[in-house]
Every structure is written in structure tokens, then in C-alpha cells.
Amino acid sequence: MRHKNLGKMQCPIARSLERVGEWWSILIIRDALHGLTRFDQFQESLGIAPNMLTRRLAALVKAGMLERRRYSDRPPRYEYVLTERGRDFRSVIIAMTAWGNRHFAPEGASVLLLNARTGKPADPVFVDRNSKRPLADTEFLVAPGPAASDRTAAKLAASDWGASRRLPAARGIRKSTA
Amino acid sequence: MRHKNLGKMQCPIARSLERVGEWWSILIIRDALHGLTRFDQFQESLGIAPNMLTRRLAALVKAGMLERRRYSDRPPRYEYVLTERGRDFRSVIIAMTAWGNRHFAPEGASVLLLNARTGKPADPVFVDRNSKRPLADTEFLVAPGPAASDRTAAKLAASDWGASRRLPAARGIRKSTA
DNA sequence: CCAGTAACTTGCATAATGCAAGTTACTGGT
DNA sequence: ACCAGTAACTTGCATTATGCAAGTTACTGG
Structure with missing residues (x-):
């Protein structure tokens, strides 16, 4: 089904959702920020169906979030690396991580952001x-x-x-x- | 289709997406943060089909993002107001707004975040x-x-x-x- | 040269979505 | 009391996306 307009909306949120609003997109970017680049790495990490992954990766490439780059000629193999735009999405990931930890981790956080010098958990706030x-x-x-x-x-x-x-x-x- | 696991994942992002990952959810919360509370206000603002809105509102209430509160007895009418958890989602909205403005507003931003004292646009960064x-x-x-x-x-x-x-x-x- | 494996792609049944139309329960005017 | 108008939904159906299983292509290692 045509996912409604969104792109024509002026709102930056709507436009963002145009690119990363699909179910898996944000999780793929999260993993890419974690350093994953290969098809099978994403598949293993997410438990996503391969055809879905193909589509989502293609959509993210088209949206300018990822770059598809050949890393082997025979056989042709590709890896997916974040673009500047994709890396810049990190702040949204941080916001969601912090919010998720605050509200949906009754048993304690399982993913922390750390200050590498002090070793203490970082508490992200916007300024x-x-x-x-x-x-x-x-x-x-x-x-x-x-x-x-x-x-x-x-x-x-x-x-x-x-x-x-x-x-x-x-x-x-x-x-x-x- | 069962939207895969997600809830069982430990990742705070995945858990967040469980609650707000549906297409319209984030836009509804955005509007709620803008002060909208009534069914028809959301419908008008989003151009969403009423049945979709019904579902999304119900899902957001169930997720603890909104509270459904009766404001009229005869006829029974309800409004949807953000919970603490919903209001706390503001940081994610800010992050997406900033990111969207940076990357998808070639003609210039149409939504700005302002410092109310100086009147100057705020540039949100995480610290x-x-x-x-x-x-x-x-x-x-x-x-x-x-x-x-x-x-x-x-x-x-x-x-x-x-x-x-x-x-x-x-x-x-x-x-x-x- | 054949088994094994990485990295995808295709096809199909199934489930979610959007739209239009229907429903319920008022309010306001005459 | 009656009828139009409106708010707030709900229902039904056609359309579209998703997940899974199976197929394909192109190596690598022995």
C-alpha cells in the first residue's frame, strides 16, 4: 500500500521517517553504527529475512544513508558502509537508546553509553x-x-x-x- | 503479519521501536507534543485514515505513551494526553527534527527550535x-x-x-x- | 572436479494498511 | 418534536508489504 504522502510534508520528522521509518531501517543503522557492514552480519544480528534485508539495504542506499561498495570482484561481493548522513543519525540513535533505557529496561540497562576515560555511564542530554x-x-x-x-x-x-x-x-x- | 520479535530483544532501540515503530506513531506523538489532544485534531493534522488513527492511538495508550481521558459524558468524548513517558520522548523528536533539518530541507528549515530568550535558532547537540x-x-x-x-x-x-x-x-x- | 559455503534473489501465502462508507450519539435551530 | 449537522469512531474490502522456504550464482578448499 502506498504509505501515504510523508515526503510532501514539510515537517522534518515526516521527512526523516520517509527514509528511516520502515520497520527494520533503524535497527540496520544501529548495527551499522556498531560496525557491521556485510549482508550476512546484518542478517545474523537481526534475524531478518534475507529478501527484507535486501530491500531495506537498497532503500537505505537510495536514501543516502548507506553506500554499497564492492569489496570483491570474483565473486562480486558488496559491503554497506554508512555515509556522512548515516553517521549523523547517531544522535537519534542515542536519543532512542537513552529513552528506551529509561522506560523499557526494568531489569536494568543492557546497552550503555560510556565515557571512555572515566569508564562511567554517560547520561546524554541535549544542549x-x-x-x-x-x-x-x-x-x-x-x-x-x-x-x-x-x-x-x-x-x-x-x-x-x-x-x-x-x-x-x-x-x-x-x-x-x- | 506478526512484526517479528523486537520485544524480546534486549536492545533499547528495538524496545523503543516496539512502542513507536509503527508508521504513524511518531507523527502522532509529535503532534501531541505540539499540544493536540483530540481525535479530529490528529486526523486533520495528519491526513490519516480514521481507523488507522483509532488503532495507533489505542496502541500508544497501551504502550503508556498517551492517556485516554474522558472530557465529556454525554456524548462520551475522549482526549489523548501525553504521559510522562510520552513527554520524555521529546528528546528523540528533537534529534529527528535536527537531523531532518540538516539533511532533508534543501529549501531551508520549515520547523525551527528556538531559544526563547535570544530568539535565535537552537542547535541541539548531545552532551x-x-x-x-x-x-x-x-x-x-x-x-x-x-x-x-x-x-x-x-x-x-x-x-x-x-x-x-x-x-x-x-x-x-x-x-x-x- | 565435487562438496561446501557466502551472498543474494524469487515466489507465494499471509497479514497489515488505506480508503470509503456506515454507525452512534449528541447539539443547535425552528 | 423534528431534522440537519457534526464529532468520534467502526466496518469491509481491495491493495500492498512481509516472512518463509526454496532457488541461484559464484566462488574456495581439498
């Missing part, structure tokens, strides 16, 4: 690169960006994320269509 | 809460946690994320099964 302030603070809010359509702007105008005051940078709202 | 160091540094690595099985530990032992040295905290590897 603004410039102000260094944690994004959990109420002083952050979403706003329509320069490329926002009227509809997107109208939706975000009603947003609840942070304060919903009007801000200098939060322009683009012209009329309410939603 | 370790304790050391305050960005997690992009090579000094961070994944390791099996206290609850890791042999198989999980073996997989992570070969990991490539950071250095793959053995660390005091990274115990649990007894034999290699993978």
Missing part, C-alpha cells in the same frame, strides 16, 4: 550548541522556519512546546488555515 | 550530563550494561562506535556466540 543550555528548559520552543508554508506556520502557532508567545524570529504566520 | 562533553567525541562508546545477555555482550564487544577497548564497566562477556 544548545551556542548557549550551552539544556533543551529541556522551558525557554525553548518550536517555530516556523524560513521555508514554512502557511499551513505549517498556523499549526506551529498553536504549539504548546514551550511558551507560545510570539517571537521576533517566529515569523511567517499570515493566516490560520488549520 | 554527557556529568562531564558536559559532546557525545560526538570519540571518547564515548557503547558497552553491555548490567542486564546484558551473553549474545548482547558479544555483539557489543565487536562494536565500532568509539574505541573498542575493554573497560572496567564493560563486563559481561563470557563467550562469543555471535
